[in-house]
Amino acid sequence: MAAAFLLGLLLSGACTVQGPGSGGGISKHEGSRESSANEVARLRFDELKPVRIDYLRPTEEILNPEVFVYKDKRRLYVMDRGVLVRNYPIGLGKNPKGDKMGEGDGRTPEGTFYICVKNPRSKFYKSLALSYPTKKHAEQAFMAGLLSPVQYRDIILALERKVQPPWDTPLGGEIFIHGGGAHGDWTDGCIALYNSDMNELYTMADVGTPVTVRP
CATH class of the missing domain: 2.40.440 (L,D-transpeptidase catalytic domain-like)
Incomplete structure (x- = not known):
């Protein structure tokens, strides 16, 4: 369910912003937290439940994190019990395209x-x-x-x-x-x-x- 949501989020082109504790690096698609929330809220996990985001959830309250990395988007998402709680920019290997095949190829594995x-x-x-x-x-x-x-x-x-x-x-x-x-x-x-x-x-x-x- 979480993976399906994230795929939908990426395909939708929704703008997202950093939560607390960010070291800078707002998404290239800059936008307000309100507009981001409105776009994400229109998505659905399974056409029945609305997508929820909570970037202000304290880290100590994130009890069951699942991490999703989308290499092409250079983003790392953290889901917690069906809620998107963090969205971070990332850097990858020097040869980012494709799955890792062996030692020294500079690729980030998939x-x-x-x-x-x-x-x-x-x-x-x-x-x-x-x-x-x-x-x-x-x-x-x-x-x-x-x-x-x-x-x-x-x-x-x-x-x-x-x-x-x-x-x-x-x-x-x-x-x-x-x-x-x-x-x-x-x-x-x-x-x-x-x-x-x-x-x-x-x-x-x-x-x-x-x-x-x-x-």
Whole structure:
């Protein structure tokens, strides 16, 4: 339901503004909070329930966050129990188009992940590690002969246990959501936020929080 809403929001061209704690970086489609709310309110999750947004919800009241990243829009959305509660600008890898295929390609991976590590003292302020590579990445690499049977097995076992998958295979790893600024595509494949936004997200999210990255 949340994913369907976000897709509708993006296709509608609705303007959105930052909530509290933003490090700047208002959406390129600038507009007032009121006009944004009016546009979003016209959307529907399932043609029965109106879409709701609440950018002023305190972080301590965001209990079940779901993170959605839309690479083409350079936006990160946080949903909480069916309500859009945060909307942040992001920077991506130096080669942002397409899914990540392997170590050093500069791409931000796409798919469904969970947060597997929280680092309060990252090189880039704070960071949340994504569970890359996913099962899909591992299967494709194994079929292409890029992974050994042992490497493939270890990735799958880690994902089944909901822990950090191996980061020392040809697929690469260490893909984080971290601070440092959303001023452009400058990372090695990570998702970068302004530090104030990262601080909010770090407070809201925990190990196991779902993260979906779309093209």
